[in-house]
Amino acid sequence: MIKPRVLIVGAGALGLTTAYHLQLAGAGLAFLVRPHRMEALSRPQRLYSYSDHDIKTLASYDVFTSPADLEGHDFDFVLLTLDGATCRSDQGVATLSELGKVLAGSGSVMIINGVGVGLYEHVKETTGLAEKNLLEGTMTMFAYQVRSPGTPLPSPEHLDLHNSADIAYLKFADGVGFYVTSKPKRASKAFSDLYSRCGVATCKRMPRSVYVMSSSMFFAFTVASELNGWQGTDALVADKALWHLSCSAQREIVGLKRFGLAGKLASKLLTDDRLEKMQRGSDRKAGAMGFTDFNRFHHGGKVLAQDIQILENCVALGEGEGRSMSATKSLLERWRENRSSTASAN
Secondary structure, eight states, X not given: OOOOEEEEEOOSHHHHHHHHHXXXXXXXXXXXXXXXXXXXXXXXXXEEETTTTEEEEEOOEEEESSGGGGTTOOOSEEEEOOOHHHHHSHHHHHHHHHHHHHHTTSOOEEEEOOOXXXXXXXXXXXXXXXGGGEEEEEEOSEXXXXXXXXXXXXXXXXXXXXXXXXXXXXXXXXXXXXXEESOSHHHHHHHHHHHHTTXXXXXXXXXXXXXXXXXXXXXXXXXXXXXXXXXXXXXXXXXXXXXXXXXXXXXXXXXXXXXXXXXXXXXXXXXXHHHHHHHHHHHHHTTTTOHHHHXXXXXXXXXXXXXXXXXXXXXXXXXXXXOOOHHHHHHHHHHHHHHHHHHHHO
C-alpha cells in the first residue's frame, strides 16, 4: 500500500496536532514553514494531551522553507493552516500564489483550515486551483503552543509535564478531531478515511453551507466575549443587552441567503435560550482546558483580526442581499469603540 503524503503549510498548534494524528494514521508528512522555524522542527515535537496527561511524540517528517523547494514532490493533501487574515495579507497572497503554481496539475487536494465567508473564494482565485482540488475543513480540538503568553494551564500536578512540551491539546469526549466539507465527494471521503485511521479520533464530513454557516456565526460570540472581558458564559449571559446583541448577530449571519433553507431555519430556531444551552454545552466539553481560557488566548489575541474580518465580510454580504445586518454592525461598532478607548487609556 502506498503511504499517503500530506504537506502542512505552517507548523503552529493546528498543524502539529493534526500532523500527529495523521502520522498515527500512516501518512507521510512534510511541513512548509518560514526559515526561522527550521531549528525548532529539527527535533521531534512533544505534544501534551489534556485528555490523558501524557506526552505524545511527532517525528519523521520533511521540512521545506520555500514553495519552490516542493518541485518534484507529490502530495495527496495540502493542509493550509493559515488563518483567514493571514491568507489575505501580502505575504499570504504571495504564498498562495506560489503554492498554486507548484500544485497546478498535480492532483493534490488543498484543505483550507481558515474559516469564514469569502475565504474559499479568495484561496481559489489566488491559487488558481480547481474546485475538485479544494476542500474546507479544520481541527475541532483545542491546541496551543506551550509558553505562548496568555495560554490556559493545567492543574499544578501536571504543569511540569505540560511545560516540557511544544504543543498542548485537548481532544473532546465525542472523539471528533477534524471536520471537512462533504464536497468534492471523492477528496472529502479520502481525507476523512485517512484521518480516521489514526484510531484515536475521527474526521466527520458536513455540507459546505453548514460548515461555513456554523463557523461564521461563532465569531459574534467571540467578539461579544472580548467586550465582556472574557469573564465566561455566566457573566456574558448576565449582561442581557450584550448577550442578546450577540445572539441577534448570530441569527443575522446564519440567515444569509447563501446558507439556504438550513440557515433560514436556524435563524428561527436559534433563540437566545437555545444559544445559551449550546454555549454551556461547549463549556462542559472543554472542561479540562477551559472554554473561556482557550478562547481568551486564541480569539482574544492570536486570531482576533480574523474574527473581526469575518464579521465585516458577513455585514458586506448581508447588505449586498438587501439586509440591514444591524446587530452585527452594532456589535462591531461597540468593539471598535472599546478598542479605541482602550488604546487611548494606554
